[in-house]
Amino acid sequence: MKTLLLATLFLPAVAATLTGGGRMQARCWALVASLATLVGAIVLVAGFPIGAEDFAGTHWHWFAAMDKALDIQFSVGLDGLSLWLFALTALLLVVAVLVSWEAIKDQESLYYRFLLLLGTGMLGVFVARDIILFYLFFEFTLVPLFFLIGIWGSEQRRYAAIKFFLFTLAGSVLTLLGLLTIVLWDWNSGSGHPMTFSIPELTAHLQAHSMPYHLQVWLFLALFAGFAIKVPLFPLHTWLPLAHVEAPAAGSILLAGVLLKIGTYGFLRFSLPMLPDAAAACMPWMLWLSVAGILYGALVALAQTDLKRLIAYSSVSHLGFCMLGIFALNRVALQGGALQMINHGLSTGGLFALVGMLYQRYHTRRIADFGGIAREVPVLAFFMLFMTLASIGLPGLNGFVGEFLLLMGMFQRAWGTVATEWTVQYRVISVLAVSGVVLGAWYMLSLVARVFFGPLRERKHTEPITDLTLREVAALVPLCLVIVWIGVQPKFFLDRMAPAIDQLTGQAMCAADPKEELAQRRKGASEQRNEEMDDILKSAMEIAREP
């Protein structure tokens, strides 16, 4: 498994260096490489034992030639939190290659090279078990995407590429300082162990021996700078619509599907486990920002005239839900938030792929230019409707499970815990968040209605419109299958994810409501909580089954 993980991780990059030649060769090569990556990821998922903390880990002392003190490692491994994101990345990489098949008509070998490099960068972010290695991959993802947007994007691509890059970089340099400070503090805190950059070790040290509160808050802000821009959390989202609109379809898929998740992943991997007190203290503010993002994204999406822009703003809204789930800081909500990361990757990735396919056929993304095209492209319309329903949370599909869990958790936070001075605000937030779900259904369904149904519009282009080809269907079907799978059997996914999340965020959850957690602990917490989780899931399934 060790070798397999390394192979899966580096396969796209190796393929990127070897690829070349003409269009056909480049894209076939890219497809083979991404399919092999996907197969590797599936084997890893299948072999993942529930509760593993360092599955298929490789730890190589990268700086072995140096002082013992600078023990930056090439350390990779999978745990429950990274497993699904890793698999999602591999899946979306295949989709991205298939979507680019006909769309890219210029410098193809260079294009697939960057796409595959981006693949390795994204996979690396999720498997890195060394803080510096994480940061290297985190930053490296910017480089290929910069080229993808800048070379193969639409009209404003240069501006979009630079804005996207600088925005993200400005935040991530502060994150770097924060991460370095964590390492240095841990080293200097007097426990006498050598300097370590290993994420699990740092997490364990910091959980056993937590930082002073004020330092935690500062570090939380430093990490926030990078991760919140990446998410993007309102009001730091302004780079996102532009980057999405200008990026080529594959770029949008990977940007929305995977790269935004790096932000939420960062919160789950670093902020919550390493800075639990600060996370608990910042909870109300984070919740307000999340709900502001949910509503703002939804309202702005309602007013959009451009298909891609609309979906981009819907991402802002959906990522707001993820953040809401994460920062409600209780077990149910965290699981919902983490699951929603995967859900959003699948459904929004699919939506961007479909918009790309529409654009290829109609050469426009203006909603007003469409109308009634379900008659011309029924299969495409079917998939669009399917993805839309997944995205707005139709029971039985994945979006429902995630949103249900995280809203459930948020309501627990607002009504189910011991009242604090914040409780009223939590209640307001919960209600607003639910209204975000309604708004989401509104803008997505009205989009589908305007584009696919109603009277057929006259077009400028007279070329015949064909429905989806087999290749395009092949790109979408796996997404749909996973969407349904999560929808009907979320337990399979949550079981693998839950132990890691519980373990990582346990302290933050305790810090968020100390009395509650203490009581729970006395009762022999974990089993009881698992039952509670199962109950909730069961009730969710029941709701789903109702007509």
Place this chain on the structure above:
Amino acid sequence: MNLEVVNFLSAEIVLVVAALAIYLGGAFSTSQKVWAPIALGAILLSAVALWQYGAKPPTPILPAESATWDASPAGLGVAAMVYGAQNTPVIADSLAAYGRWLALAIGAVMVLIVWRPLAMGGMPEYLGSLLLMIAGLMLVATAANLVLLFVGLELISIPTYILLSLGRRDPASQEAAAKYFYLSVLASAILLYGLSFFYGTAGTMQLSALHSPMAVPTEFESLGKVAMVLIVAGLCFRVTAVPFHFYAPDVYQGTTQANAALLSSLPKAAGLLALVRLIVLGMPEMEPYSWHIFLALSILTMTLGNVLALWQENVRRLFAYSSIANAGYMFIGLAVGLAPGTASGLWGGIGAMFFYLCVYAAATLGTFAVLAYLNRQRQQIETVEELAGLGRTHPTMAAALAVCMFSLAGLPPAAGLWGKLMLFGSALNVESASGGPLRPWFIALAIIGALNAAVAAYYYLRIVSLMYFREPLVTLQAEGGPGPYVAALLCSLTVLVLGFYPGPLMKECIEAGKSRELGAQRWEQVIIRESSGGKSMTER
């Protein structure tokens, strides 16, 4: 001078002899083409000599057994320590080894960049001067004596005046040469004045003596400050630190790509090495003051350099500001290294600065090598816009330039990231255990540095975006020849390899940065031995 010293300096001697031979040969031969291979051969020979005689492990300058105490130089009543009877002018520590190898590496790349004969002749003079400059940098790195150090610095400055007037003959170029000449002479004078105060307070020309724990008597303390300020001012000119940076944009713009490459690497390395020798190693008693100076200079230099670079259209002017900004980053390392009580070594700042210097030099030389390759014979690349579409017309060179840009911007997988990481990490580590009063200053320094890195990314990325995201405007002839091509590839590959495997070089750099600690330890040993032997250490 004895034979040992001659052996030790054989690498420098080879270069100087070769330079003189090339000067002389140039008078008799009209061929312009033979000189570059000869110069490269001389550098290789010098490297062999350095390998044979100069690359000793960092042992004490002379074994402690032969140290004697000489307590009466200059009648100042200052206890000065003079090593042994020979009073050796050179030092063979890890810092010297680092500086000398760096000089040879920069020199080899520079010879490649100027491989194709200049349009108006003057190749032998150019290459001879270049070799002298390399020898100068090597001397600066290894000098243990104020006079030799100054000679080394002048050996860099004086040939620069010649180089700046070769290659181009237009008013802008002459303005550049004249400007550099006057300001450089002024800077040398300031430095020399500072050195005279240094001598006055310390009572010796031997740098090694100044590592001594016996500080300067209190009545001279203020003079020490004067010496420090003057020395810093004189050397900041070489490093192009604010406020001594004004010449750089004009001079870079007015000269050739090769000269700009040279100016942005060699004098900067010399200035930094001399600063480490004189301020960090030579004036430990000035620590309470000196870190303030470098902290302020660092913030000013990087901010000003980066902000002004944002608006530049001329490509060399842009890189002049970029080199100013990078000097600012490197001063982070100096400020950290001078902060009292900083652990030297891994996060000690000086080592990080040396690593950053290597990476910076590779990336900058690579950048100018690409530009030199793209030159037409009579006219060089002037504006940034001329690089538009390079990704299509010259894909290899565009890739090399892009790698250099990413390194300068501090993005993986290029090595620049490691440099920034080490520098910022060292700043964050100052007093991180004790939470002392200096900590906020250095955290602020790290934050300002990091934000500067983000600002700088704009203009580096602008170049990348021009090369790849735009259609070509003009067809670049690319008459630079194979030399710059090879140099560009070499530099960008170095940057990439260091990005993937920085460990070994980092180790060397950290060793070089540890000289301070080693020096202190050595002195402690000597003192223990002397005091246990019952001798009095000083006779005031």
